[in-house]
Amino acid sequence: MDASKSSPPGSVSEKGRVSEVEEASPASTSVYNPHVDVSGVDERKLMRKLDWRLIPWLSFLYLLSFLDRTSIGNAKLYGLEKDLHISDNQYLIALTVFFFPYAVPSNVFLKRLRPSIWLSGLMFCWGIMMTVQGLVHNYGGLLGMRWLLGMFEAGLFPGVNYYLSCWYRRSEFGIRAAIFFSAATVSGAFGGLLAAAISKMAGIGGKPAWAWIFILEGLATVLAGAVSYWIIEDFPEHAKFLSEPEKTVVIRRLQSDDQFSAAGETLKMKYIWKSLLDWKTWLAMIVYMGADGPLYAFSLFLPSIISEVRGYSATPANLLSVPVYVLACIFTCAVGYIADRHGCRGYLNIGCFVLAAAGYIILIVSRNAALSYVAVYMAACGIYPAIPNTIAWISNNVEGSYKRSVTLAMVISFGNINGAVSSNVYRAKDKPWYTLGHGIVLLYIGLGLLSSVLMLTLLRAENARRDRGERNEYIEGVQGDERTKKNGVFASVDEARREKGDEWSGYRYTL
Incomplete structure (x- = not known):
């Protein structure tokens, strides 16, 4: 029985209105809320309603998250190391400690609690840590704040990706995940501009420029976290902005897309074990590591790389990073759109890794500033789209709400822990060309490429077995x-x- 050929409950007519659902046959999916009349719901308008209610605010939260996470790279250019009397190795350790608590999987908490409470609470707490980071006076204080910042920020990215997968079909999730993640590229561009502007406050209140970067960005996050409680919606069956027929249509759409658990699932240990014992979980961890490790290295050190290679001071270096992130944002959204339209996530992943690899090979061999700057664009346009595309690919291939929550948490957490490695690969003694750092990042990309090819091959083989009836129950x-x-x-x-x-x-x- 091929799920792709079955008639979905609550199907859509040519005019976009959800038709009355016929009584389900014993062999078909049972209808969610069979007593609810959904004939008056226009599906296209409903999807636009979901998009406008969910995506903009979540993207804004991730923009703040990535801004807070990587602003230390901008702060470094404005005297952070000198004022705190720390060495380059100590700075690298400060980057590293962020990633250890950041590797804690928290999606089970999100599922057990309401997203409006869990996500807004995390954000409020990490905003406080970010603000206090601007008040530290020594190396120990910086380490403590980086640790706490990572601990509270850990749940946002895996939580939101899992949360969005509970609202959209598999063929709709990629572009939403890409738009959400593109906030990271926007934050890269915006972060450079913001840091350059905030640096003008140096000396106000006796605080240096780098301290004001942390304080102002942290206060903005605290405010956003406080209001998020009233803005973030809970899961579809409890969404206050939807009518009962609209809730019903959302869940029926998911069930028709082989997301049977959309109607709700009781937490059982077997769902967690299913994730732990699934080969896809472990292979996906390698795929995601291949993109996430380079992402952190790139975002934390891009201003420094541009500064060293092109010989610019802090502000011009930050400004030159802006167009890199803008192009990466465009590529990220384009890949998400193409993947949703054509379902070729694995092939696009391979293409992204190849492009990123080409960029880093040029960075390794080039000794020309202009050529190296072009290679930075290639690297960004390969790395950034691979992150949401990998998340969407994983989410598309795991059914069961708790299993998917655990799988995404494991994959993203494992990817995040690699930030502890990639944040140490760009050493001051290797400047201006950072050959060793680029080589290690290229190794990560190679692992991502090979594991993507293997994942694609194994999934195609498994689909073929099911087409031949070898998996029939x-x-x-x-x-x-x-x-x-x-x-x-x-x-x-x-x-x-x-x-x-x-x-x-x-x-x-x-x-």
Whole structure:
């Protein structure tokens, strides 16, 4: 039974209105809220309503998150090391400690609590840590604040990606994830401009420019976290801005996309074990590591790289980083759009890694400032799109709300811990060309490329097995023979889907 060919409950007519749902047959998906009349819901208008309510604010929160995380790179250019009397190695350690608590997976907490409480609470707390980071007077204080900043910020990115996957179909998730993540590229551009502007406050209140960068950005985050409680919506079945028919349509759309757990799931240890024992989880961790490690190295050190290679002072170096991030933002959204339209996430991942690798190879061999600056654009346009595309690819291929939450948390947490490595690869003694740092980042990209090829190959092979009927279950009184009992015996297709998730024979992996 091919899920892609089954008729979805709550299907859409040519005019975009959701039709009345027929009584489900024993072999089809049971209808969510069968008593609710959804004939008056226009699906296109509903999706626009979701997009405007969810994406802009979440993207803004991630912009602040990435701004807070990487602003230390801008602060360094304005005398952070000199004022705190720290060496280059101590600065690298300050970058590193951020990533250890940042590696804690927290999506299970998000699922158990309301997103409006969990996400806004995390943001409020890390905003306080960011503000206090501007008040430190010594190396120990900087280390403590970086640790706490990482601990509170840890849950936002995996949490929001999982949260969005609970609202959109698999073919709709990529562009939303890309737009959300593109806030990181915007923050890179905006961060340079903002740092250059805030640097004019040097001396006010007896604080240097780098301290004001932390203080003002932190206060903005505190304010955003406080109001987020009233702006962030909870999961679809509890969303206050939707009517009951609209909630019903959202969940039926997800169920028609083989997200059977969209109607709700009770936490059971078996769902966590399913994630831990799934080969896709572990291979995806390598794929994501191949993009996330380079991301942190790139974002933390781009101003310094430009400053050293082109010989510019702090403010021009920050300003020259702006067009790099702008182009990366465009590429990120374009890749997300193409992947949603054509379902070729694995192939696009490979293309992104190849482009990034080409950029870093040029950075390694080049001794020309202009050529190296061009290579920085290539690297950014390969690294940044690979992050949301990988997240969407993973999310598309895991069914079960708790299993998906654990898988995304593990993958993103493992990627984040590699920031502890990549934040140490650009040493002051290697400037201006940073050959060793570029080489280590290229190694990460190579791992991402190889693991993406392997993932794509294995998923294609598994889909072929299902097409040949090798994974068919025995459905009592409906389908199967004695040979299919090895794949499980179930009373109905609904039961098979619910129990097996993405291992169900009708589920097809996204390539």
